[in-house]
Amino acid sequence: MTAAAINRLGLAVFALFTLAAPWLLPLVVDGFWVDIYSEMLIWSLLAASVNLLFGYVGLLSFGQALFFGMGMYGVAIGVAKLGLGFWPAFGLGVVLATAMAAVAGALAVRLTWHYFAIITVVFSLIFYFTALSWKPLTGGDDGLSFSMPPMLALGDDWELSLTDSTVQYYFIILVVGACYALMGVILKSPLGWAFRTVRENATRASLIGLNVYLIRLTAFIAAGFIAGVAGALFAFFGRYASASYMFYHVSGEAVVWAIIGGAGTLLGPVVGTSLLIVLREELSHAWEHYLILVGVIVILVVIFAPRGLGGVWHALVRRVARAADEDAGGGDGEGRS
Amino acid sequence: MSGPILEIADVEKHFGGLAALGGVNATVESGRLTAIIGPNGAGKTTLFNVVTGILAPSAGTIRFLGRDITRSSVHEISRLGLARTLQIKSVFHGLTVRENLWIAAQSREGVFKPFANAKTCRRANEQADALLEELALTRLASQQAANLSYGDVALLEIGIALATEPKLLLLDEPICGMGPAETERTVEKIRELSKRIDIVIIEHDIEVVFDISDDIIVMALGRVLARGTPAEISENAEVRSAYLGDDDA
Numbered sequence: 001m002t003a004a005a006i007n008r009l010g011l012a013v014f015a016l017f018t019l020a021a022p023w024l025l026p027l028v029v030d031g032f033w034v035d036i037y038s039e040m041l042i043w044s045l046l047a048a049s050v051n052l053l054f055g056y057v058g059l060l061s062f063g064q065a066l067f068f069g070m071g072m073y074g075v076a077i078g079v080a081k082l083g084l085g086f087w088p089a090f091g092l093g094v095v096l097a098t099a100m101a102a103v104a105g106a107l108a109v110r111l112t113w114h115y116f117a118i119i120t121v122v123f124s125l126i127f128y129f130t131a132l133s134w135k136p137l138t139g140g141d142d143g144l145s146f147s148m149p150p151m152l153a154l155g156d157d158w159e160l161s162l163t164d165s166t167v168q169y170y171f172i173i174l175v176v177g178a179c180y181a182l183m184g185v186i187l188k189s190p191l192g193w194a195f196r197t198v199r200e201n202a203t204r205a206s207l208i209g210l211n212v213y214l215i216r217l218t219a220f221i222a223a224g225f226i227a228g229v230a231g232a233l234f235a236f237f238g239r240y241a242s243a244s245y246m247f248y249h250v251s252g253e254a255v256v257w258a259i260i261g262g263a264g265t266l267l268g269p270v271v272g273t274s275l276l277i278v279l280r281e282e283l284s285h286a287w288e289h290y291l292i293l294v295g296v297i298v299i300l301v302v303i304f305a306p307r308g309l310g311g312v313w314h315a316l317v318r319r320v321a322r323a324a325d326e327d328a329g330g331g332d333g334e335g336r337s
Numbered sequence: 338m339s340g341p342i343l344e345i346a347d348v349e350k351h352f353g354g355l356a357a358l359g360g361v362n363a364t365v366e367s368g369r370l371t372a373i374i375g376p377n378g379a380g381k382t383t384l385f386n387v388v389t390g391i392l393a394p395s396a397g398t399i400r401f402l403g404r405d406i407t408r409s410s411v412h413e414i415s416r417l418g419l420a421r422t423l424q425i426k427s428v429f430h431g432l433t434v435r436e437n438l439w440i441a442a443q444s445r446e447g448v449f450k451p452f453a454n455a456k457t458c459r460r461a462n463e464q465a466d467a468l469l470e471e472l473a474l475t476r477l478a479s480q481q482a483a484n485l486s487y488g489d490v491a492l493l494e495i496g497i498a499l500a501t502e503p504k505l506l507l508l509d510e511p512i513c514g515m516g517p518a519e520t521e522r523t524v525e526k527i528r529e530l531s532k533r534i535d536i537v538i539i540e541h542d543i544e545v546v547f548d549i550s551d552d553i554i555v556m557a558l559g560r561v562l563a564r565g566t567p568a569e570i571s572e573n574a575e576v577r578s579a580y581l582g583d584d585d586a
Contacts (some may be wrong), residue, residue: 185451185452186451188454188455189450189451189452189453189454190440190443190447190448190449190450190453190455191448191450191451192451192455193436193443193448193455194440196432197440199431200430201427201429203391203423203427204423206410206411206412206415207411207412207415207423208415208444208497208498208500208501209412209444209445210412210444210448211410211412214449215448218449
């Protein structure tokens with residue numbers, strides 16, 4: 001079996017589990033884990049947005065919660081203040097987040113490394129405090145809650161709405177799945193390879209004729225879009241938006257999820273996010289200092305598995321594939337990433 | 338193209354009070370292999386940096402293929418057909434040898450194609466494979482560039498430059514740090530390439546320079562001290578005393 005085949009199998013198992021989770025999970029654990037699982041998938045998109053920038057373009061952003069927040073407020077304000085329906089509100093959230101990323105990115109990607117990290121924090125803080133103090137629009141400290149508009153209504157007696165928990169679950173996995181599929185396509189395209197060259201060596205990238213600034217900006221906007229979709233989904237999930245989700249702690253958590261999951265691997269963020277949210281759910285009420293454990297895990301991963309759990313998975317798969325290969329007597333190995 | 342492929346006129350570059358280039362005038366003729374020599378600090382690499390847009394000149398103009406590129410950015414200059422290698426070998430370490438060549442070839446086709454699959458970009462694929470063959474790197478195709486020997490990295494860097502289909506190739510000390518066998522292989526490659534691409538080479542190895550070049554530009558203290566054929570340069574008394582260190586001249 002080749003490495004690619006093993007990866008496809010792993011992906012299929014993961015996809016089947018996700019599809020069947022509303023029935024499977026209650027058989028093993030409490031039913032509320034279905035909700036937690038869909039929440040994990042939403043948050044994993046925020047980690048994926050960090051990963052797209054850090055893992056593929058080499059830009060470490062501590063401000064992705066800003067775009068998450070824009071997606072979230074776009075939906076909440078759209079429904080609660082502007083009286084928009086489901087889809088226009090969803091669109092408003094995503095467009096706001098993407099536009100914000102275009103503006104912030106145009107300035108931020110002129111910088112790299114710590115300067116870039118700092119300016120992303122500054123941007124998110126500015127809008128965090130704006131959201132906190134602009135009470136009439138955002139609800140300030142209290143946040144902004146809304147009642148769920150229907151996705152689709154036919155006649156007077158039939159409508160599709162996220163108030164149905166099954167509809168909500170499948171809507172979430174459909175959107176999250178589409179985002180990962182989109183990233184998968186982009187990362188296999190010439191643009192995705194241009195991302196990696198900028199990560200590896202920006203000078204050489206420009207010397208072969210690549211516009212490094214434009215490539216970084218494109219990645220920044222794409223990452224803002226992904227974070228915006230996550231925020232919009234999260235608003236629908238909680239029927240609520242709050243400035244606290246825009247704070248840079250949230251951005252920092254996403255960085256940790258991405259690094260533990262494996263920066264530079266497409267699905268690493270799902271693994272990192274799931275693992276740490278499970279830890280939080282299981283440990284936080286038993287032991288209030290559970291973040292110490294998270295810190296230890298981060299340190300261990302950074303030292304012993306710099307490519308994160310995703311990197312560990314790929315190394316294992318390669319080893320298994322090679323062993324199988326040798327048994328079968330030769331054949332070419334598969335390339336990475 | 339009848340005129341010179343590269344014209345450098347009165348180019349200055351100051352770092353604070355220091356004039357790294359103090360008014361350089363030089364031309365590179367098409368069809369001839371030009372070497373730039375000079376002691377350390379003469380401004381050779383700074384000149385390459387200014388020509389390729391990595392540094393903006395403080396004064397002067399640079400024309401490539403008759404076009405003013407003085408204020409053009411690095412990637413624009415590359416797209417006009419000017420490629421270069423760096424003194425400290427510069428490749429994409431985390432990518433495989435083939436991926437290194439592939440992305441350089443694809444840069445000519447455009448990379449803002451987010452929905453095309455890299456595997457189906459035929460021209461870049463063919464070009465990457467052809468270059469692997471030409472540079473005898475096929476056996477290393479799926480190796481990460483970080484794992485290559487020094488000589489193979491240098492070769493790969495030349496390959497990356499070639500993948501961009503340059504009209505003019507600037508090589509900055511291509512054989513520096515190589516053993517005799519690798520040096521010979523690389524010099525042969527440069528000689529062969531110079532038949533189809535115009536090349537400017539910065540090199541310290543005087544024997545190699547006199548062996549392969551048609552024109553030599555001698556630089557010292559940020560200026561051009563002399564230029565001419567190898568025969569003329571070796572006869573030039575000023576160069577002999579200033580650079581070649583010939584005391585009994």
